[in-house]
Amino acid sequence: MAQIALAVLLFPAAGAAVLGLGALRLPRRAVQVIGPGVVWASFLLVAYLFWHSLSHPQPLNLTYWTWVHSGSFQVPANIYLDRLAIFMGLVITGVGGLIITYALGYMEHESDASYARFFCYMDVFILSMLTLVLSGNFVFLIVGWAGVGLSSYLLIGFWYWRWTAVIAARKAFVMNVVGDIGMILGTFIIFVSFHQVTYTGVFAALPGHDTPALEAIAFLMLVGGVAKSAQLPLHTWLPDAMEGPTPVSALIHAATMVTAGVYLVGRLHPIYDVAHYAQDTVAAVGAVTALFAATIAIVQTDIKKVLAYSTMSQIGYMFLGVGVAAYAAAFFHLMSHAFFKALLFMSGGNVIHGMKDEQDMRRYGGLLRQMPATAICFLVGSLALAGIIPFVGFWSKDMILGAAFSKPAGQFPVSMWAIGFVTAILTGFYTGRMWWISFAGKPSPDRPVERPHEAQAVMLVPVVILAVLATVGGFIQMTALHVNVTLIENFLAPTVGRISWSGGALELEVTVATLILALAAFGLGYLIYVRRSLPVWSRALPFLQRLLEHKYYFDELYDAIFVQTMNLSARGGDTLLEEPVVEGTPEGVGSAASSSAGILALAQSGYFRTYALIFLGGALVALIVLVAVRA
């Protein structure tokens, strides 16, 4: 078992190394085999681990060697292989494998070196993400956490000759580092409180531990999770991250990396179960972000931006789920979101690919006729996103909402549910708007391509597979309609436990109401944007539209608070400090060092007599020092 778990990591590592080192020389065919091949190899191994865990539910703590041993600080290189890790591994390598295979076609126009570089980065990402979920201690968790941040940075800025891509990459990196700092501080507190950094050790030492310290740990860890998962208020990087190639958006900024925050809370659930304030904060952050992002998505015109905001919104649901301790529901939604969001991004990618990189959906229109397969797949994804029965999104979202609605813990969960309920209706509306504008009606006169072709097989097959998964994937957990199929909950029960409260009165009625309202909102888009029989709502409320188009002015706010202050103080420092002090004194620190080296170099004359003299001088100084010490 230990070797297999390690091999899961080694495959993408080897793939990345080969592609990275051989980037200039490997033939394209080799890149096409290695890039996705290693991910599928990992997938098979994870599938074996999954099969094995069905009969052996107890978690394995596999320690390979001691990485650091310094005083009381001990970090083993270990893997904590429980069902949560295997579940995440399946999503990462399975959906990841599909997306990387899809990218073979999507990235075909790149030069050979760029092509290899792309798959190298993708394999690095898979490696980092697997490290993140398989790590058995907080130190390697941070390693994986930083690794996904790095690969996300590299991939957002993949087209580095585009200025906007570079800026977006930088923004994502800076935001993520804010989160990393939170996590690292949290780990410090963990080490100070428990004197160890392994999950098993820390969790075993939890009972009876001082709660304020746990609250602090949980809040600091949450900072990391909020940044990585693009939740309020560290969310501004995600929409900009859409500058990366579409497969990147599908894999990293929708299906896997951005859900790391949910994984983190789930992994640390023994801490969050005790730290109630932090846990409630998780739920509140999630619910507010879900609503916030859904309102912005309504006015977006760029198809990838709509998807980006819907991602934020859906991850908000997951946060809401883990925040009310309905872990199985949150992870179910994580999986279902990976299916339908990857599906949406990839079929959206087919459209973008066919439309010569045009992303403004007002310039599409009527694509249903020319790209029928893509249009149907996109519709499946949209309905799943909107939470329409029988698609996977319905079962998972309503499991979260149901759990929040009937949790017997005062007013808080119900108010969270109310926000989620409103969001669900908005989701139906913006999803419908996106689909109707893009695929129905008449072709837009501004289309860059008159007659786009359906995507090639390598790009269509993964999309169809995901469409099937998004259609039937929900049948493994049907608690939303009180059908007693609970495969996900059963599988994850040994790790995160079951949802401890049962559905209350009215829950079923509420679910049906949500479904009907979301479907109605979806259909409303047809009336507004295709039949044009209803007026566009924003005409009546121009003020609201401007607020939403500026995304509640968050970018402007951050710019004013952080960027401008920084620039101002930098400029002040330049005139007050830099010029008179640093440059006035000997030309900065670097030149000070080299000029002192110049003085020292005088002694390095090359003459033996100088050397002997200095040698002797040194000995004399030593003698004098000695006399001084002894005396």
Add this chain to the structure above:
Amino acid sequence: MTAVLLASLPAHVSYPFSQALSDLTQIAPIAWVTLTLLLCVLADLILPRHRRGTAVASMAVAGLVVSLGFAVWFWYRGDGHGAYAGYVTGDRFAVFFEMLFAVLGILVVLVSHAYLRRRGMLESEFHVLTLAGIVGMMTLGAATSLVTVFLGLELLSVAFYVTCGFAREETTAQEAAAKYLLVGGFASAFVLYGMALVYGAAGSTLLPVISQRLAHAGVLGNPLLSLGVILLGVGFAFKVSGVPFHQWTPDVYQGAPLPVTAFMSVGTKAAAFAMIIRVFVQALPSMTVEWQVLLAVVSAASMIVGNLMAIVQTSVKRLLAYSGIAQAGYVLIGVVAGGRAGLGAVLFYLFAYLFFNFGAFAILTVLVRPDGEHDDLGDLDGLGYRHPVLGVMMSIFMLSLAGFPPLAGFFGKFFLFSAGIAAGWTWLVVIAVLASVVSVSYYLRVLLHVWTPETAGKRLFVRAGPVAAVAVSAVLAVLFGIYPALLYGAGLFGAAPIPGR
């Protein structure tokens, strides 16, 4: 060597065969290299001219591998003890260094074989001298008498005096050899006077006996003994190229052929530290105050001067020479801190340093052309694009020298510095940390040249031997960074035979 040791025994002592065998077993790795050396000389006389080089090289490697095998075996048995009436020992400390030098010897022969052919230099003589140097270094690790210490010291020095001037047509090489001989003789004189004074105070050359006799009060106020310690310290500081006794280093490193520089930069330094630990820590614990202050000052000066001077160098060999001076300063912290943690850190660093510093020099052999070495920073331009594997390995070496995790150099510094802090030498560690920050600038400057996007340039001289040596070094530099406990544990075991303070 055996003959020399036998001659030092009084005539009336009976010396049965079983004793002779037992003594020889204790120094088997050294004796085996000596035997290989003699066989190599013979082979050089017998074989036809065009076969000599390769044959002697293979014999040398084979002999060193066997010697390494002996050493590893003794390491696991761990029951080594004194031999030859206490003049040498086969304890774990000695065996640790025997393993280190056997590995180093193999790497040196691998690199020099291709290098000498490229430059058209005499080959078999070179390998014989390499082996002689290895014997001297191993002797320093195993020596438990001032006499044996001096024997080993001179054996290794003489080998280097010759090999430094191996490029006989080049004036720089001649200058380097002459300078090294003169300054080296100067330093040897210091060591010898120091030894004489210590002997005068203690009445014995055996290190454990010296330690015992000087432990008694009364001898300690002896100013001549203090003078002896200072003289020894100066000579030792010369050997590790500590400031201000370092000035030969850049000149000699630059003038000597690359394999010699690589060999010397790692081997002489490790041997000298073995000698320092044997003589100062083992034999002169009563004089700790004297040598500690001396070494601490040398350490601080080396870190400051070495790192500053390295910034302005344009020749990579000179740059690495100054970096080596600075690195010696770091290692001295471990000696000054002492104790098992300090000495264990020293041994860890020396073994890890073997790989990443040797590798950095050895990579430069791909730039060698028949007319010279071409080791300017500019000559490295685009190396990473012309040969990505070499570029990555050079990056590993430079980052390890600079002390970036997760490479061996990071943990080397970490263990040294934490030992220093634990022993209360905070000011020294503060200097060390600041100096390492400065050092990053020039190590990264090398990488800047390596990764300059430029694919044009003279053809690289890539041969299997040097590349294998470099690759092994790179892999181990990474391995000891990922799994430092492996080597640190060995370092602690190796330091165990030295009596703690």
